[in-house]
Amino acid sequence: MMPSAIPPSLSPPATNAAVAIVPSPAVSPAIVGRNLYEQSMAFRSPSVDFEIEHVSSPRTQPRPLMRRGVSDYANESLLQTSIATVIAAKARSFAISGRIPVDPATLTLFFRTKSGITHSLDFPIDVDYDTPPALDVLIAACRPHPQIGDDADGESLFYPTNLPLTTSLELANHPILEAVRNTLFPTLPGGHYLHAVRDKLEIVPTGASMGEQAPAGDTRVATVIITLPVRFRGGALIVNAPEGGEERFQGRGWKNGHMEWVAYLSDCTAEVEAVQKGCRISVSYALHLKTFGPSGVAPDPLIVPSDYFLDNLAPIFNMTRGRTIAFYLTGDYGVNPADVLAESLVPYLKGGDSILYHAVKLYKLSPELRWTAGGYIWPVDRTVECGPEAPDGSSFNSSGRRPLSGGYGVGPYVDEDDHIINLQHRVEQSGAIPLAEADIVLLADKDMSGSMSGSISKERVPLVSKGLLDKLVVNILLVVYVA
Structure with missing residues (x-):
């Protein structure tokens, strides 16, 4: 019932797990009544020490054993590998995605450049038909994104963190943090909560990609990335776990009045594939662990006695x-x-x-x-x-x-x-x-x-x-x- 410390330790996914499908030993009352136990066959599961007898009907001849071809063994191997992968991914979730039901027409981005002029950028945006002047100003104010290696096709950009920037989208109006808590931090003790702090705005224009970004190295426990409603093609977000797991999120900008968000743990790395068409704009938030209780990982009570x-x-x-x-x-x-x-x-x-x-x-x-x-x-x-x-x-x-x-x-x-x-x-x-x-x-x-x-x-x-x-x-x- 009681919570434990967070975040939980990570375990490498199992690749050689074997799965045994064991029939139920229960026998139907109707079969028992007909006394159909003449031809029984003993079966022992390789994973449990139960001895099970399969019951066959005397009215039909036993079905001859079928010879299994190479394709049958290949299918079984694929099944076992897929089951092991799903079980390992279920046991260790490091990334999750979802959608925010927001009308893109109600979303506005406000930012101020070094000149001291404040601009507003309205959404949705399709750069193939019309590029708002405020978008050109935003891109001109950005800096090249640091890359790991020199294999990037083009430079991705980020808005300087020392310049004011905000959006009309409020995370408090959407249960994103609660979804992240239930999925990535299921053992978080009571009295703890996730606190979101805007991190940075990133832009990946046509032909550019964002190389693998190292973990932030601060006190955050997770990162949330919200893809703003700008039409683009390509530019999939790839999240890599320290143990080698990988998750891919397409992030199509907006679709059917929804915007996509992705959350991943702080020890993961992220990269964006090359954008083939359009422009990918996203806002990231750093999630920090806080507590309103008197104990826990980082005690910082919100209440003070009179x-x-x-x-x-x-x-x-x-x-x-x-x-x-x-x-x-x-x-x-x-x-x-x-x-x-x-x-x-x-x-x-x-x-x-x-x-x-x-x-x-x-x-x-x-x-x-x-x-x-x-x-x-x-x-x-x-x-x-x-x-x-x-x-x-x-x-x-x-x-x-x-x-x-x-x-x-x-x-x-x-x-x-x-x-x-x-x-x-x-x-x-x-x-x-x-x-x-x-x-x-x-x-x-x-x-x-x-x-x-x-x-x-x-x-x-x-x-x-x-x-x-x-x-x-x-x-x-x-x-x-x-x-």
């Missing part, structure tokens, strides 16, 4: 210096404490829980989330895994002392109840220890009667007790040592 909240938190830290304190969380996160660590909820904190976590981090402290129930607390690296019930009559735990009394679930228990003693034994067996032994001061708001007020987080763990399925209610504590 001064009022921080001023009230300061006396607590001053009076508990040198102690380990804990706060109850109040949000419900719908997880199973037996499957996930409490610390893995940090990117998903919401409401007041997120504000408190951010505030503690501002004081340069190291908070951690831990599971708690019935006066017990689990270590930060342990889940709530209660073992099997102890034998009947077990009144003492493994340390030889009588367990502390406490409330679990929704049912009240007394100190001498064998049921609660048994449950306490199971909790201790899973690694939990009493809060008193952990030397943790639990900070909670209490009313005049001494009972705790307010709501707290409640997550539930399935628990088998006396042959019945119950649920153990578990809370979440934010634990921090005040240095």
